[in-house]
Amino acid sequence: xxxxxxxxxxxxxxxxxxxxxFGTTSLLSSLIDAPAVNLTxxxxxxxxxxxxxxxxxxxxxxxxxHWYSIKNGIKQDSYALQYQVKGTAHFCQTFAxxxxxxxxxxxxxxxxxDNISAAIxxxxxxxxKYPHLLDYVINEIRTSEWADKGYILYGTNIYxxxxxxxxxxxxxxLLKEYSYVFVSCKQG
Numbered sequence: 154x155x156x157x158x159x160x161x162x163x164x165x166x167x168x169x170x171x172x173x174x175f176g177t178t179s180l181l182s183s184l185i186d187a188p189a190v191n192l193t194x195x196x197x198x199x200x201x202x203x204x205x206x207x208x209x210x211x212x213x214x215x216x217x218x219h220w221y222s223i224k225n226g227i228k229q230d231s232y233a234l235q236y237q238v239k240g241t242a243h244f245c246q247t248f249a250x251x252x253x254x255x256x257x258x259x260x261x262x263x264x265x266x267d268n269i270s271a272a273i274x275x276x277x278x279x280x281x282k283y284p285h286l287l288d289y290v291i292n293e294i295r296t297s298e299w300a301d302k303g304y305i306l307y308g309t310n311i312y313x314x315x316x317x318x319x320x321x322x323x324x325x326x327l328l329k330e331y332s333y334v335f336v337s338c339k340q341g
Contacts, residue, residue: 162308163307163327163331163334164334165242165243165334165335165338165339167307167328167334168243168328168335168338170294170297170299170304170313171294171324171325171328172242172243172244172246173297173299174290174293174294174297174299175244175246175247175276175290176215176220176246177293178190178191178215180286180289180290180293181213181246181250182212183286184250184279184286185212185213185250185253185254187210187211187212187213187253188210188211188212188213189212189213189214189215189246190212190213190214190215191215192214192215192216192217193215193216193217198214199216202214202216202221202223202228205228206226206227206228207223207226207228208226209223209226210223211223211224211225211253212253213246213249213250213253214249215246218242219232219245220245220246220248220249220250221249222249222250222252222253223253224253229252230245230248230249230252231244231245231248231249231252231268232245234248234252234257234260234262235262235263236248236257236260236261236262236265236268237265237268238265238336238337240339241336241337241338241339242338242339243269243272243335243338244268244269244272244273247272247275247276248260248268248272250275251272251275256275259271259274259275265336266332266333266335266336267332269329269332269333269335269336270329270332273325273328273329273332274329276325277322277325277326277329280318280321280322287318287321287322288318290321291316291317291318291321294313294316294321295313295314295315295316297313299313300312300313300314301314306320306324307324307327308327
């Protein structure tokens with residue numbers, strides 16, 4: 154039986170790189186079959202997005218600090234729905250995707266640790282159902298700025314540039330187990 158890690162060793166920095174990878178617009182677009190747009194790269198769309206009910210194509214949108222779902226002109230997000238503590242940074246891209254797909258049965262208002270666990274489990278299930286996406290994510294991790302900087306997978310001596318599928322899935326299960334640690338992770 155593996156030695157259980159202390160939650161004091163796990164902190165917000167533990168998941169920073171995976172949050173970045175899961176926010177890859179091409180990955181998100183492929184999962185929702187709609188646009189995943191980084192508004193920091195499009196000034197015209199950004200102005201429309203700021204409206205209460207924006208006239209934008211259905212999809213999910215990143216405003217530079219948070220992800221939102223827009224469907225039929227209705228903008229929703231994990232802060233307003235109380236799936237995530239306002240101002241925190243962790244799985245808002247996943248929550249936006251789940252909201253967009255109307256797949257929120259595992260998310261509950263103000264059950265923040267449970268919602269983080271549900272978001273992580275959502276990715277685990279995606280990878281089990283679509284192994285090619287796991288391959289894609291592994292490649293994204295190996296070629297990411299995090300890998301280039303020499304990051305090591307938490308609790309191991311494995312460089313991200315060498316991560317494999319089994320190691321990523323073990324890491325996601327570890328994050329899920331300690332989801333309560335990430336409830337108050339702030340942006341920046």
